Structures are given as C-alpha cells and as structure tokens.
Amino acid sequence: MKLPTFLERLLHRRHGGVLLFVLLFLTVALLTRLALTVKAAGDVSFNLSLPAAYGLGAVYDLGTALLFASPLALLFIFLPARFFAGRLGRGLGHIILFGGLGLMLFGAVSEWVFWDEFGVRFNFIAVDYLVYTQEVVDNIRESYPMPLIYAGLFLATLAGYAVFWRTGLLPRWFGAEPQPLRARARDGAAWLLAALIAGFALDSDRIPNFANNYNRELAKDGVWSLFAAFWNNELDYNQFYPTLPDDDAFQRLHGVLAADGAKRIGTDPHDTLRFIRNEGPELRMNVIQITVESLSADFLSIFNRASRLTPNLEDIAARSLVFDNFYATGTRTDRGMEALSLSLPPTPGRSLIKRPRNENLFTLGSVFNSRGYDTAFIYGGYGYFDNMNDFFGDNGYRIVDRASVASKDITFANAWGACDEDLFRWTMREADASFAANKPFHFFVMTTSNHRPFTYPEGKIDLPSKESGRSGAVKYSDFAIGQFLREAASKPWFKNTVFVIVGDHCASVAGKTALPVQNYHIPLIVHTPGGQIAPGHVAALTSQVDYAPTLLGLLNWSYASRFYGWDVRKPLSDPRALIGNYQKLGLYKRGDLSVLSPVRQSAEYTFNPKTFDLTPKPPQRIEETIAYYQTASYLYRHDAYKAVSPEDQAKYRREAGLAPLAAAP
16 A cells, blocks of 8 residues: 555554554544434535535644644653564564454444434433443344444454554554664654644534534534533633623513513512512412423424324323424533422533532422422432432432332333333322321422333333334334323312423433424423313413423412513413523524623524424524523523422511411411
8 A cells, every 4th residue: 555655654664553543533534424424314405515514623633633643642652662673572562453343333323323313413311322322322232133243343343453454554563773862852752742732722622513503513522522511511610601791681581571560679680589569369289290201392292283193282281281383402411300390401511410509499389398398309319310319309309219229119120210101100109198197298200211211111102122212112102101190080189189290301301403392392291180270272482491480380389489480371472492402502583593602602593383494593592692691691600590488488478568478287
C-alpha cells in the first residue's frame, strides 16, 4: 500500500503507533457515521448540509482521536529505545492496537443501539445511563442477542486488524528503527500539543444549527459528545442563556401568572407565592395518578385513528375528562416527574429530581399533605434509579418500590422493574390500607412495562412479549390499567377516587428540529367513576406544569401556591406549553415556538402542525420565555421554591376569608 511520504516517515518512528491508533479511530468513526446515515435515511436531508456535516464530523473525529491517543503518546516516550524490537514489545503493540480497535467497534455498536432508541448521538442521557449501570446492562442483555453481538464484534475486530496488517501499516511500524529518548520526547510532545490544541479549539456547541437536526447529529463524534455531555451535566442558566435583570424577569412572570386571577401573597418580588381561590364545596377525594412510561398521544385512537393498541384507555376516555392538547415538558421520565409533581419549568442540565437541595419543595404532594392525606410514590422498579426515592422521600411521600416488596409480590420482572399488573396490585393494597386507616390518599404511580426490552407476561394480550416491540408493551400497559380499574370497582373507596392516567413523555423523542413539538404530545385523562368531575374534553393548550393546579381546581380546592402552572379550565388569553431537553428550552404557543439555547442564543419559529416544519420568524416572545426559565433557575438556586406548611396554608385561608378545613382524621 503506497502512502504519502510524510505518513511513511511518521510510521517508521516510535510514535507511528499513535498514527495507527488515530487511523483506526477515524476509520471506525467514518463507518459509524455512514451506518447511522443509512439508518436515518428517511429523516436525513440530502442537501449541502450533509457533506458539511461529514466534514465537520471528520474534524471532531480527529480531535477525539488525538485526545484518546495522548496516553499512548506519553507511554511511547518512556518505553526503552529497543522495546518494540523484541517479542514482548511487539506483543504489547499488537494488544494495544487490537484492544483499541475492539473498543472502538464496541462503541460504534453502542452508538447504533443508542441512536435506535433516541435518534441522536451520545448525549446527557448516555451519561445518566453510565451511572445506573446495572439497569442499563440488564436492559441491553434482555433486549439484544448479546452473545451473537460479542461474537460478531470479535470477528469484526479480527477482520479489521487483518486489513491493517495486510496493507503493510503494522509491519512498517514494527520495522521502525530505535530512537533515542530526545527524539521520542520531541515526537511525543508534538502529538500531545496537537491533542491539547484539539481539546481547547473544538466545542460541540460550535456545530451549526442545520435546518434538519438529524444532519447536525451526524456532524458530531459520539465519543466527543459523551464526554461533552458529562462535562456540561450542570448548566448554570445565567452563564449560558439569555437573561433579563432578575427584577424584570419576575415582574414579567407575575404578570403571566396573574392571568388566572390568583392573588399574590407577601411582598417578596422574587417569589411566586399566591392564593388560588376556587368556588363551590371542596372535594375530599382520593387521587391515584398512573404515570405511564413513554405513553405518546399517538398510541390512543382518540388522537390517532390508525392506532388499535389501547382499547381500555379509549373506553375509559369516553367516560372521562380528556385534555386534547397536553404536552410533556421533556424527554425523560425524571422530567415528567419533575413537572407533574413540582409544576416547574425544566431548568437546563439535570432535572431537580437528581439535583442536591431538592428536599421540602413545593409539590403537589405537599398540598395533599397539608390536608392530612397519605401520599406515596409507588414504582415498579428500584427507586434509587434517577434518584426517585430520595426525591419523593424527601418531599413527604412514602416509598413503595421493587426493593420494598416481598419476592412473592413479583410475578414477572425485567431489567426496569416488575410488570404493570404487579405494580397495580401493590397500589390496590396500599389504597386498601389507607382506607382502613380512614386516611384519604394521593398516590404517584409510575409504570415501567412500556420500555425496552418490551417484555411482559405471556398470554395477557394477543401480541407476543418482546417480539412485538413497543406495540406489545403499550397494549399490555393498557390491559393492566383496564384490569386494575375493573378490580378496583369492587372497593369501597372506588367511587370517591380520581383516577388520572398521564404520560411521562413521548416514546419518540427525536425529530428533524431541535425541539420537535409533535414529539411532546401526551395524553391526560381524568376519570371519576362516582361522577364528581364531568366527562368531556379540554381543548386548551396545556403543559405538564399545568397538571397539578388543574387537578386541584377540579377538586375545588383553595390553597396557597408556588406552582408555575394554571388551572387551564379557567379562561386564559394566551395558553402555552413549556417544552425542552437538557439544553434547549422552549415556549410553545399555538403556531409559535420560542427557543433558548447555549451560549446566550435565542430564536423564534412558526410551527406547522401538519408538516412539523419550523420556519424562522422575528422574535416576539423571547423575553417571556426568558422569564419562565430564568426565574425557575433563580428559585432553585436560592432555595426559594419551598413547601408551604399546613399552619401557613390555614393562615392564608383565614386571610382570604375562608372557613377552616375540617380536621384530618
């Protein structure tokens, strides 16, 4: 194989091994990008942005390769001059390069799997998955034929290594003359300097915002993206996003929140505390909130006529209050939990579920606790995942999860948790116990079955476990919910209970745009078998942050609130949905999307609900968008989003001229 003269010279030196490592890395990175392009062929835009993405990708691939080759460059300086002249040295050289190629191919397969699930290169989600290794490894083992994959990887590594040998690249390096320490140090310093330049010069945020986000993802290097996400897992809003003076941001927010007629409490300009007043008798009903993993609105025929996966939910919806335009705030379960419990916009970086100082916050549970309710978080998996147990436990919820039940209470489980039937059986038992203790209850129930590997007990539905993929998992979750409600109908607490069915986020989170609005649409169904809440439809644009105040409004409760959401049944002049991912923060209003992103960037678009296209437009709502997200970050940073004590709730009722609540049993 004929090589350019400068490459021949580099290969015939000690640090030629570094060059071989870089060439291997670049080859695997290019093949990975080609494979992902083929996989996403239906979504990628085949225009000039695609070669631009490949060109930028090559630059980031090279920078990543140089950084990962740095330990080799350092090692090759200090090994003895004739080290690679003997069998031991050559054996080490083979091991380094063969092992390196094997790890690169393993990373390429991992990227394929990650893209298959999320439609993007490695990102913040992948960093989280590295923290919860047991669940992720079990999930992969149960979802994919790992022995075959490992065997294929080994054979591919052998084949790739053989190509490098037969092209003469390895023999050229092994034939290099021994070099003195000074020459090795000079060569090593050059490689290390190149790596240092790459580390400082390259930044994933400098990749252009192509019109098609799939093309932008292809421009990234997966390994680089993984480490960049790890480095940026906490994003300080004031440092990375457009800002207003804090007083101005809160003044704008107060103007927005006043739209529902609530009265502010106190004089602190940097607080959202206000009193929500609802007319009519307050309903002291139980609430069982079933939060369904990855439940996109498209799975229900009431939103997508072609779907036949959720007959039970559709039957329930016909007798319930259905929110037609309900949107998730994020793309992960922890974001859904955050919004549904805290009614808070998604701050950049990690959700508050996983951050420090997240105890004693103002949550939906804290309002129920102030009324003497038994509140519990009931989860089919191990609640240490995503810090769920710590968050809910530190905010007044009892914890019932896979680790807290007896082994006989689990009839079927996979990597993510017990099947939904088991989860609902635990829920029924907890409801019976609360009722027996004469305590009203509020349960935050979180399912796991609609998650890869999509396995569930056989014989329950007409689709086979695992082989049917997500379709089977959705239909099984629907079956389990229907069965739960039918069995609950025999309970004395049934007709005094509000059953809420809500998605945590959509199953599909990828799209051609950075914030694909259509992939945030989820169902919200409020069912009262006793008829206390009239069935029907709410057409207003609604966000997960509106769930808590809307639920409490349906119960006619009057209370002090710090929630960012509204009771959307009230007449609102300008309803909105707050949507985001770990970096981009959006404000969606009918036909318009405003987006904030690092570094201090903002943009506004017209959204076409039929084609899902975003067309840039002059900014109109950027300052309102800033007000939502900047103030939410401020309140967390200053420990100001705190629960209101039962005593203070009672005081604010008196000040509002309302009678005291009946004493809790």
